[in-house]
Amino acid sequence: MVEVKLENVTKRFGNFEAVKGLNLNVKNGEFLVLLGPSGCGKTTTLRMISGLETPTEGKIYFGERDVTYLPPRDRNISMVFQSYAVWPHMTVYENIAFPLRVKKYPKDEIEKRVRWAAELLQIEGLLDRYPGQLSGGQRQRVAVARAIVVEPDVLLMDEPLSNLDAKLRVMMRAELKKLQTKLKVTTIYVTHDQVEAMTMGDRIAVMNQGRLLQVGPPTEVYLKPNSLFVATFIGAPEMNIVDATVVEKEDGLYLEGSGFRLRLPEDFRGILKDYMGKEVYLGIRPEHMTVKGVSTLEHVSKSAEMEGVVDFVEALGTDTIIHVKVGDNLIKVKLPGHIPLPVGDKIKIEVDLDNIHVFDRKTEKAVI
Amino acid sequence: MKDETVYTLKKIGFYTVIFTAVAWILIPIIVSFLYGFTSKADYYDPHMVIPHHYTTEYVRVILFTLGAWDGIKNSTIVATLTIIISFILGIPAGYSIAKFVFPGKDTIKLSIIALRMFPIPVMAIPLIILYIRLHLADTLLGVALAHTAMALPFVVLITSSIFSGVSKEYEEAAMVFGLTRLGSFLKITLPLALPGLAAAAMFTFVMSWNEVFVASVLTLTHRTLPAQILSIMAGSSGGAAPDYYKFAAAFIMTLPAMLFIFFARKYLVTMWGITLK
Amino acid sequence: MERKSLLPYLLILPAFAYLLFFVGYPLLQALYLAFTQNGAFSLDTVRRTINDYYFWSAFKDTLAFAAVIIPIQLFLAIVFALLLNKAFKGKDLAIYALVIPLTISDVAGGLIWYSMLSPYGFVNKVLMNIGLISHPIYFFGYQFRSREFLAIVMAEVWRATSIVFIIILAGLQMISKEYIEAAEVFGASYWTRLRRIVFPMLKPSIQSALIIRTLFAMQIFGVVWILAGRDLPVLAGEGFYQLTVIKDYGVASIYALIIAGLSILFGAVYVKFLKAEYLEVMR
Incomplete structure (x- = not known):
């Protein structure tokens, strides 16, 4: 667990400025939701925190450590991808064990942890299956189990629920939130769904057109929006x-x-x-x-x-x-x-x- | 700073490898084209790496004295016939696989893929017996029929993937608004699939244009271009053909196919991705 | 949903029948020519083939060409495809350059490499001009058969690597970027990602590339005929020679049958040993 700090982070792709001078502190153990419409720069921000992208300007810190230019594997992070990215050629067990194997955990420790994570996500019965045999919801659970199995410093989630049907989404929303509260891992969660943001986040950071507009607890963002955009983006029906x-x-x-x-x-x-x-x-x-x-x-x-x-x-x-x-x-x-x-x-x-x-x-x- | 140096070095290394690969492909083509037009004296001068004097004499001799021009005509006819026959047979099959659900479809598709693993060209050897009986030996139609067999599995697979790329709903919408299935295919699906089909046609053309074994076995006087070139240039019998004629021949054979593929280049990677899955 | 109808079958039938005929008829004809004499079963033709001076070297050379050429092509194609799967300036041009040989026939490929390797060819001229050699290196002629072999390998690697490259590249492009990024996030180094994620997922593409290439390698003909003639006999070349020069249809048919047999054998081997298990459980 660690505090994440972004200082004046800017990311350009050619002439396009995806993220503009972003400053953000994510507290230790906090569940922070990055909320915004598609193309607002939230996923780019997440990818810079993960190390999959490098900021054009600015710094990113994990605690005291400057990680701006570190590759993902030196950051001790985990991620749940939008498409889940559960590798189709590995069994569920191998998928969950992968982060442990790469980090060279001893064999019995791997076994123990995989079982622990699988139990937590209620997928013990699926460990020998291939992802192709699983439903979307089950694949999602595998992706989450794989992400928490190593006890990451920071857990990143990129619209993890957007590919689930409405009913499953509501259920997983509560489950993910409970899981995070239990594990107390610093979590950054990207979504465009304001209901997800309101129900899951300890704090919400609203972004639009590459800028961070407002950061605060859900009720504050809802009751005291600081701009027209935040006011209309949150709440249904719209203000x-x-x-x-x-x-x-x-x-x-x-x-x-x-x-x-x-x-x-x-x-x-x-x-x-x-x-x-x-x-x-x-x-x-x-x-x-x-x-x-x-x-x-x-x-x-x-x-x-x-x-x-x-x-x-x-x-x-x-x-x-x-x-x-x-x-x-x-x-x-x-x-x-x-x-x-x-x-x-x-x-x-x-x-x-x-x-x-x-x-x-x-x-x-x-x-x- | 150190990270930056490593990064720069990596980048230089990367581009060096890419450049080397591209040069390795391009240099032989450029050299053979150049030498195809090089004057005799320059070519046989060991110090003249890049020749100074050029002539079109060899290309002309190959074309008009040694029969390559007739070969080009024959190849064009064979390739065109191959496109026509293989499309007439292949498009309905590709469409059927793409748009219908029916029992046995997977088996049929798999057997077409499996047939592709069969070396159809060498089967021209036993085929010649039948051709002689049917008076198809030494005819362009005969070669085209054999080339069709070679190209057909590709055409079926390519067209089926092109057609499944055209959303079924377009066609269904047309049928809802009163067209028959055939009408909606002709008015909706076919125009949308046309660019892909054109690329597939160029592909088939090049496949036939380049094929030499079938053409050499099945013809004697009506040679296609590669068969004609092979018979005048080949190592043992035609080893006597002076070098520069060989390069001129390479030029004549390569240029049309390269132009064709240039126009179809947008589809190259996807098309091979499709056919070879 | 759809009325049960014969339409889909009727649409496929012509193509399917055509293919079956063009595979089936020559196959039967070849078997007949190979194993009968005056209408009765006979192994005379087989004996005549095996006792031919060129038969075993044709068999060996064909396999030797495949064994040398295909691994080189696979290696180069994978390296190129991995490099060109990244985004960089000039990527499209580089890909186009690398696939140009797809359009070049084996005959033309042989002629093009003759311009590189002939005594007055580009390579010899360059080497002589920078002073590395004083006399040209001879690549062609009966007494330089091992160099002829090398020249043919070079020409074939140059000409036919593109098809392997294209297949592998298409396969790479089908692997979702997130699969690789996920491995990266979970701590895998570049090599681990290649070994554990990219290669296993690329297996089907590698399989089809190998099948296609091996199929063509068994039929290798034009490039050998152009560069070495019968100095280096190959199966297809011998079949051609027996048919067109000796007019022995039976022996020629046996060569065709051997090529078909080898193609199917190798195809089956690849299918068996490069199975992607995870794709099978999905059905």
Whole structure:
């Protein structure tokens, strides 16, 4: 187990800058999720930590050790690949034993450890099989067993669940997380699936276009996104983003947009003082609103209302997502339970003002 | 710093090996082409590594006096016939293997692969008996028929892999919108497979163009180019042919095939990957 | 899903029948010519073949060429393929250069190497001009048969390594990069990765390369005929000679049968000993 530190890491492929000046600390024993859309540089970052790629600029440290230019085999790391990369010409046993054999463990120790890892992943019965005879889920378990068998300093996972079907994915999510908690190995996990990130990570690092945007515990990234990108990337359905203007009137502070006018509490005045009379983006998560007369917002101290017309209703069973036309904006409201509001109904939406977000139009950085 | 030196040295070593390999392939071709046009005096001057005086005389003699031009014509006819016959027979088979599921398919495919392991060219020896009886001996059609047997397993395997590369859904979509199976094959699959098929045709052409044993055994007066060259150049009987004629002959034989493959080069690696699996 | 129909069989039938005929008929004809005399079973033709002065040296030479040429080709092809499987500037050009010989027939290959190795050829001229030798080295002629052997080996290695190279390269490209990277991450050195991951996964490609090359090596003819004539007799050459010069169809047929037998024998040996076990359990 070790702490991983990236200092100003940049990676260029020809003219293309895949990773731009990345700074990141992964704590000892932490489960860190690198989250971002495809092509955001997260896999490149992981591959630089593994040593499969070398940074163009910057340094990578494992604890005090500078590993920037070390080949993978001198780093004592393990990796679970997206395609699993379970070698088809070796039995499951040989696959799991491979890292031990390469590191010249004694024979009985290899046997012991392979059994231990296989038991942990519940694949003891498959040890004599070839990967071609296994299902995707079983192959994935082999890949994980192979990765933990040597007790690596750092465990790297590159979208390990993306090739599994939905049900298996949910199951493996919990299992991997439990396993990591048990082994306490520093883990860096790459995914584009925000649900995976939220449920598994001790902390999430959100990347986009080669840059690291925000690092923090899942709830923090969810509740306090620092930019428009992070705000919209995390959460489903996506956060509503509408154009609005900060308006200062005698009787108070308002956010005005097409079809709505939200009165803000006085304590927003300080935060918004540079934006008086200016256009901003207003962001409200669908789950931070409710429809008046249908349900109520709990634990909410400050709220405001807007009026709209029901445009469309998505019934998901456990939740209902109401698409509401507010002026020119289409706003999604997520209500718990099955609430089949008739299309065309006029309704009042109640907005939780503790959980609204305001973004600068130019920098797209969060103001609130 | 030390790491960097090692890295640079490795890189230099790498490029040296690559360069040597490429030079090893290219130099003999360049030299034989050069010598095919070198004047007699320059060639027999031991100090003249790179000749100064050139002539097209030998190429002309080979072509027009020694019958290589007729050989080229014959080879072209044989190769074209081979393409036509082997495609007429091979495309339906390749399509069937690619697009249908039917019992015995694996066995059929395996036996076609196994037939490829059979040295069909040397079987021209016993074949000649039949050819004499059918008056196919010393005819270009006879050679083309034998070349077809040689090329057919390749054509079937190549076309089947080309057709399975064209998604079944395209064809199914066409059938949903009212085309027959044959119609959707002609209008959808065939055009999409065309570049691959063209490459396969060039491949077949080169295979036939270069084949010498069958052609030498089955013909006497209607020689294809390699058979003609072999009969005028071969070591024991034709050892008397002056060296520079040999180089001119090498030039005449090599150039067309090289041009053909140049146009098909994009497909070379994948095609061999397919056929030889 | 599909209506049971004869269509797929009908589509395959012509090609299959054609192939069967062109393999089956000559085979039967050859057996008939080889083992009968005036309509009755006889070993006369076989005896005539074996007692021929050239027979055993043709047999030996053919095998000797294969034994020398094929290992060199396999080694070179693997080295080239490993080098060219990396990304570097000029890779495509290098690959194209290395596969050019695929287009060159054995006759042309022989003639091209004659331009290198003849008394006034390139090699002799270069060596003489830098002063390494004062007289040309003679590679050709009955009295230099071992050098003729060497010249043919050089020509064949030069001409036919490309096919092995292409097969191995195609095989390498089919190995997912992640398999090799995984081994790298788990601590394997370059040699371990080659030995434990790349070579085992390359087995099917090596197998087909060996089968194809051995098949062609048993039929070696044009290049020998051009460079050495009957100085170095080979099986296909003797078959050709018996047929076209002696007009002994029976003996010629026996040569054809021997070549076919050797091809099938070696093919079977490769299939048996280069089995990729992991591919078999999958079916």
